[in-house]
Amino acid sequence: MKNLRKVLLASMAMAIGGQATAALNVFTCEPEWAALAQELGGDKVSVFSATTAQQDPHRVEARPSLIARIRSADLLICSGSQLEVGWLPLLFTQGGNGRIQPGAPGYIEASQYVLRLEVPKVVDRSLGDIHPGGNPHVHLDPRNIEKVGQVVTARLSEIDARNAGAYRARAEDFNKRWEAAMQKWRAEAQPLKGMPVVVYHKDLSYFINWAAMREAASLEPKPGIPPTPAHLAELVEQMKRSPAKAIVYSPYQNPGAAQFLSQRTSIPVVPLPFTVGGTPKAKDLFGLFDDTIERLVAVTK
């Protein structure tokens, strides 16, 4: 028992000592928010992402490693709108960290600061795994990155007031670069206007909306239900009547269904990065949009 107490005290001392010197711990649910926090926080923050581009943010588990990370987080950034509903609530109760609970300054639910698309009029599980708050994959509209970025800067300055000046300077710099990039992307994405695409899941809706593309169909018969042979057969027929320009999917989705449809309709398959780290070129947020637009424009030529 004496030894136990020693270990306990030592660990607590470590915790207290550690917090005084270390950078602000930012816990993000998705890699795009990790990239944004890194852009805006620079060397003042230490960023951790709970998921990678290869993982479906709706279907990860409340692993011990995530609980350990959320325990010492000072700021949490997640897409929200029930995207992480299967695991984040457990991290909140298991982590016992008051700084990042909903309502605290350290809690940012990104989708609450942008206009959400596809807010369902009728909510019923027979329609698949729909999110009553609307489509949660808000990061693929570059305007949303800017909006969430403003919130992140404000919270960083609030939590870590000593470095508020540095955060403001970084935000100004980032906004300048982002505005310029958006102008460039707008011009580059001109050929995508009205382009019909087949998606796997409704996770690209914000990009499709931004680029004024058209979602012709989705490989999932209903959100969250994997593609079925019957539904794919229907899609083959539909594509014969009015073919789409591309079949797109994200790194965490099985390419099988997309390839099946492509073989029968000779519509090209375009794997998209979806988020930071999804393709070798999507190293940061700028690369994410550069690569997404480049890959899609390539099939319009």
Added chain:
Amino acid sequence: MHRILLCVVACATAMPVAQAQESLPQMREELKNLQQKVDELEGRVKDAESTATQAASQASARPQTESALNPGISVILNGVYANLSRDPATYRINGFIPTMGDVAPPTRGFSLGESELAFTANVDHLLRGTLVGAISPDNDTIGVEEGYIQTIALSRGFTIKAGRFFSAVGYQNQIHAHAWDFTDAPLAMRAFLGGQLGEDGVQLRWLAPTALYWDMGTELGRGRAFPASLTPSGKNGAGSLNFFTHVGGDIGQSLAWQTGLSHLRTNPRDRTFDDPSAGITDSFSGTSRLWVASGILKWAPNGNATDNNFKLQGEYFHRNEEGTLVFDSPGSAIANGFASRQSGWYAQGVYQFMPQWRAGYRYDRLDSGTVGIDTAGAASFPILAGYQPKKHSVMVDWSPSEFSRLRLQVARDYSRMGEADNQLFLQYIVSLGAHGAHTF
């Protein structure tokens, strides 16, 4: 906005004649520029319009009534068809003191399992409350399976839970039955925890500030169920004491693991049990000490469990009991000195071989170990005769969505000495309402 558009278009069409004489490529260039401007303006109008309509719809989407603060409510429904070669009414685990808990297989034929009703919400900025009611279909009673409050904002990694909750003894004990990978509990949980141990008490847990997951905690309980006394002890203070610790983490992207150790101490007084093989009621008083070691390893390629994943889980139980065993306590009541050292374990693997489909195997093994009884001798307690119960279970399940599961399980159960019970279960489990979140 429309006026600007009209103006732009009008200007573009009503070009002065002088300009028309200029070279064609230059005109084309200008037209292209104008077209771009029109497109841009169109885009802005569209943005503004969609923004306005969406803002309106999202503002009205939020419920303004008091029901806006209703807790998350979910309902679990489950039903079983059981085909058993032995009558479940005669179920016993030879070599072990009967727990008088809910350990027998479900009745033969069709039966409705326990329906669960769960409410959960944050109470305020400090507390979260959870109530899980279990509605038993046979005797029309509603039991409180769990009902507790829990702190959410204590600093330095501390969490306190108070009320009725599944004890953090071992791994699977804390998980609700609908989230288990097999239809029934492992033999070890039945023999050492009476099925599943829910305790009334307080739990204090501390999570270390390390990147490697490490927690430890303790539970003080009343001792409301096996291995404590079944009847209220009537004493102040704690009737059961549990210590636990877990360590866990990731190995690369694809592997996640957790191990745990717990120690449950109770001092049962007159813990009665029916000895089905002797047809009488006996009782035990003394000390009961249980150690449980558990390990879980989960694999998914790149941590993406959607298509394929594998879960390996095992627990080892060891219990020492010492005290007096009273033979035929309501009748002749002969007290005997008693000491036992018993153990058991199980290991199971579940593999998702394609989306929505999983298959799994579990092996159960118990060892009645050493049992010492003075005076009257072991002959008076035929249920405690030395035996090593074992069981093989194989299951396949299909989950069409996150909210439903159909399962087929076949098992050969050697809980009864010298009698194999061939079991077949067909089960459905569905959840309605709030999206559930499951522990690792």
